[in-house]
Amino acid sequence: MKCSPIRKVNRSASCALAFCTGLILSVILIAVSASGCVAATDQTSDYKLGPEDTITVTVVDHQEFSGDFYVPSEGTVTFPGAGGLVVSDKTLTELANDIKARLVDRGLRDPEVYVTVKAPRLLQIHVLGAVNRPGAYPLKPAWRVTEALSAAGGLVLGVEPADCTVHILRSSGSKDSVSLQEALRGAETSNLVLQPGDVMTVEPVETFPVYVMGKVARPGLYNIRKSSATVLSAITLAGGTLDDAALSKVTVTHLTGESETVSLLQVTLEGKEKTQVALKSGDLIVVPDSTARFAILGSVNQPGFFQLKENQTLTLSDAIGMARGADPKQAGLNKVAIIRTVDGKQVRQMYDFGKFAKSGDMSQNPQIQSGDIVFVPSRGGMDLDRVLGRIANSFSIFWMLDRFNTK
Template identity: 25%
Template sequence: MKSNNNRLRACVAAMSAAAALAAALPLQAQTANAPIPASSTPEYRLGAGDVVRITVYQNPDLTLETRVSETGVVSYPLIGQVRLGGQSISAAERAIADGLRNGNFVKQPQVTIAVLQVRGNQANVLGQVNRPGRYPLEVAEMRLTDLLAMAGGTAVSGGDVIIVTGSRNGRPFRAEVDVPTIFSANSNTEDILIQNGDVIWVERQPTVYIYGEVQRPGPMRLERGMTLMQALATGGGLTQRGTEKGIRVHRRSVDGKTEIITPTMDDRMKDGDVIYVRESLF
């Protein structure tokens, strides 16, 4: 009997020591094997004009293809008007299921909604893109670069600056995005989240014009930081009769007047500059 009591005391002491050790462990160690909740991904929200197919498991007579009205509602059999506009797909499925269940039409309805055509959430892409037009926002988190890809990308005549206008939280919204900086290593530029009704405008590329005694006169794309020497090189360089001493740049000032500048080879060119290379007198 005495030995059994000793064993019992030893077991109690061991359990107490294990509990104390567990309490002393850091919280991270205790929860290391705990399941990690899945991150919630925003769902597409139905909008006016969207065409949807609603099905109820094992109830084919309740299958319906319909369009969300301008007021955001659909007319569904047995339960009548249901507001789906502005709701996520899962919330819209629950709304119909609740209507069927509360009306005692289906005991345990399993509702599925498939979006056949996106018409309620759209954005316009205009300016210097290959396929300008109105595009549906088919996913909940469509970014500026996604929409540009749908529009075929920036055209040859398109610049790097894109203007996004719309509304956020009931207030007018406008942002200028320098697209190449989105992909640079140390960029702070955000790939803007596009919302319903946004307008994306792709600016024309900045251009300089060169004429006179150069090999290839005409307009050319103004690259970032382009100097006069680089512009001349892009134009094929001077002809045999051209001279660097006779180069003039016609530049429009802020007040709209044109001024004539005698630049150096390292001077940077600006959008709209007209470079004129004169003929050598000797």
């Protein structure tokens, strides 16, 4: 008789223990089930449904509204009791709420609806355009434009990043266009994050080849943009002109044999081409050597021929400076002569350069022209008239030889 209470207590404890154990197991099973759904999708709660997903819809206590459903390419699924619903681009929670709202509208009282991913679609993107290996690629987490470009083997030969625009067609139908060069520099506004189903197209601007030869830094063949196909743009691609370039005599020869002459002197003055030449594929652009020169002889430290740049204002003082200055002990600066050809005849002009050096008299510091011969005599030397006569008669031969050798 004394044992009965004990048995009752033990029986009550056993019942309580069994109830708690069952409750704990139920919680564990629910947690395992929920975690299993997440693992099956391999996605977070932000996972957005799309074509080729297979989903499971569970309406508690209503098997007739439950089942597995495949998401077709158009992204719309017809659910029992709920009718047709757009599935693409919705999260699992959003779709569950939509199904629940439809069932409520049709008279079902407070239904419990759960949506899980039974078989996720293959998450991939397409990379097309000017890449070495266009095609479909599995999308990896946090992939951006640069990673997709690398997976596709980079740009095809001859295409530069600066000439490319990247167009991204989203699965939702929206479109983004960014600069590839900015994306490669790491700008987040251009190096966009890619999403499943995106189609990324690398589109180069239209270019055509031209040859740039002569007095430029890097002669060769260059692809020039059709939208900015000017002579100046082509020369800029070749590194610009050299110091001894004849900017007023640039020639453009087309494949037809037709040739045009362009002056780029206006560019240096106003920053624009005076004459626009329509460049065509295969054009040959030649920047010739400038033959504008002058000579300085006599009592200077480095006599010889010197380049006279186009559009350059050069005075007698500049010329003497280019010859490393006059000999301070021997130079007769008060009788500097310039021999110049005018209308086919040689004309001698005398200047007192010493007066310019002392008082700044600009009339004694004339401008030098192409073909001038500057002579700085020595003090107490030979008769100046005889020296200048010899220069006038014989120096023209050496002048012509020099011009011939520099062509």
